[in-house]
Amino acid sequence: MAISSTASAGVGGWDYTDLLNGMAANEQLRLNPYTTLQTSCKNKVSAWGTISSLMTNLQSSVKKLNGEAFNTMKVSTNTAFTATATDSAIADTHAVTVVQLAAAHKLKTDAFDSADKQLGTSTNGGTRTITISQGDGKKLTVDLKDDETSLNQIASAINKQNADQGGSVSASVQRDGSGQYQLMLSSKKTGTDGEMSISVMGDDSLGNILNTSNGGKVPGEAGSDGDKMTVVSVAQDAKLSVDGIDYTRSSNNISDIITGVTLNLNAKSKTDSDPEQLTLTVDTSAIKTTLQDFVKQYNALISETTTNSKYVAPSKDGDTSSGGKSGALMGDSTLRGLVSDLRSAANGSYGSSSLSQLGITIDSQSGQMSLDESKLDKAIADNPGDISKMFQGSGTSAGLATTLGSIVTKYLGDTDTKTQGIIKSATDDLNTQLKNVSEQITKTQTLIDSKVELLRSQYANADSLFNQMNNLSNTLTSMFSKL
Incomplete structure (x- = not known):
């Protein structure tokens, strides 16, 4: 709390403004422990927010590896109809004839x-x-x-x-x-x-x-x-034949005949031709694309945890500008547990397979993944089914996707089951601390302002009293000089 420079000259002409400002600045130092704690809590909340966002990205990639990536289908191009397939479709071939379009x-x-x-x-x-x-x-x-x-x-x-x-x-x-x-x-x-x-x-x-x-x-x-x-x-229904079975539907968009497949009828089939063949084959490129994204999202998360857990020793004079700052979550046990769980899952074996067999290696120091695409291409071409089992599991054995999904749920929680994650608990505690320290800062600032104002008032009263005595002295001196 700075004292106005327009304050009176002070006792006997002495300007006490600088003295009060100095005392006020010294009183403000009482806030430092609270503001330091406040900054620390805010940085931790922010760090957990970033980590949570990156975990959500990893979770999206892991979910694809738990199903969609291995069930994405390539659909043949046809004349009388087009088709789209979801991840519940099965690789197969179907004979389709469009007899009549719905109108x-x-x-x-x-x-x-x-x-x-x-x-x-x-x-x-x-x-x-x-x-x-x-x-x-x-x-x-x-x-x-x-x-x-x-x-x-x-x-x-x-x-x-x-x-x-x-x-x-x-x-x-x-x-x-x-x-x-x-x-x-x-x-x-x-x-x-x-x-x-x-x-x-x-x-x-x-x-x-x-x-x-x-x-x-x-x-x-x-x-x-x-x-x-x-x-x-004329109002008419669509009529078609799929694998020798006749169907009638009110719409040209039909999704209840072949599981996971929607047929969009465009035209009547030629009467003098054989049925068109709808062919569904596994799109192995989706496996590679999803694995590339998985490596990217995993590395981004590990990199962020490393940044927030690092320790930077201050220089002798306390300056850390040359070497950066320590991470906001340095020494945090929750962060250590998260990193340990992630690295343990990534380095594990699932059945007879591991990530290294797909060309994915993990640096023992940084924890970062590296991807050998040529080795991955060969693994996908040789046996995509084994890759699927590695991520999705087989029988009672959990796969890597399931294991990582459980870890993410453990820390982020699950809205469907209304389960609160560990990170939410940690940030709730931090926000409680922020609320308490904010209240303490307000109280302390009020005490500081009151003390400085009291000192200012005391100096002002002393100045007024001195001026009164000085005036009285001058009056008496004048009176005595006339006697």
Whole structure:
């Protein structure tokens, strides 16, 4: 707490400002132990945050080595369909024939000269209701007033109610080749699940325009006399054959036939050709890419732990600038345990395999991994199954991925099981210390400020008293000189 330079001159002309400032600076030294502890705790929390982030990165890589990396499939290129595979797919070949694509139902009204002309019958303020039913049982209801029966108003009302009711229908007004207007209704669902049936209650005139009970009129075909709207596109399901078995689905995106595979149907297969072959093969490049990332993430974590655990001896004068600073977590038992667990797992044997057989060696001093890619390529080409067993385990024997995953969970915790990790406990303790030391700093600063203010007040009072005595002395001297 600095004293203002505008303070009075002081006792007998003596300026006590510098003295008070010096005393205030000396009092501030009482805060040093607390601020040092505060800085230390903040650095430790920050260090654990960085380490936790790097452990999360390693965990992501380890999870891939526990499944996805060894189950990534290459999918053949086909004409009538495309396919995508998840890590649950199995390497195999399937014969696929696309017989028919799924299509969405679409209807149109007759043509009218105006899109704004009222087409319904006046009911003297009453309403009429349009109901659009679909093959999956869902219904969309639209109420219209007497002055809301033009093509544009009907389309707008259907779209609004569709949004409000979560329907699967869209409406629009289009012009035909002669410039007249037609209302178009389209199902947002493909297949017979989306087939529309329209009925109008309370307005026969509008019903004679929209009513559809048999899927719509098909030009040139009989059997749809009760339909007033015309079919633009027939609602139809997809039909295909997979390995000689026939299937019918409402969508062209099919994921429930081949495990882990989604078929996206694009076109009908040629009728004069054999079924197309869908081939799924293990993508060994995914194994290599994941192992490269694993080495990268492991090294980044080990490097960070080394930085935070190192000790740098200060020079004789206490200066450490030339050699850097000691790590924020130097001597921390939790960090030592983490590093020991990681290095023990990485150097272990799993079944008859170890990382060295994949071309991954570990420096005994730094703990850093080095990857020989040519040796890794050969190991992957010779027997990717053995690599999979090494990481994923076999029978009751845990693999490296499982072991490392358990270590990460031990220190980071698990949100699914609501398990608190060791690092969370450590940072909670540090944050408690930070809270306590912050409170202590505030209290100590208040005491320092009070003491300095008391001294300033005492000096000011002494100065005032001296000035009073000096004035009295001058007065007496003047009086005596006149006697």
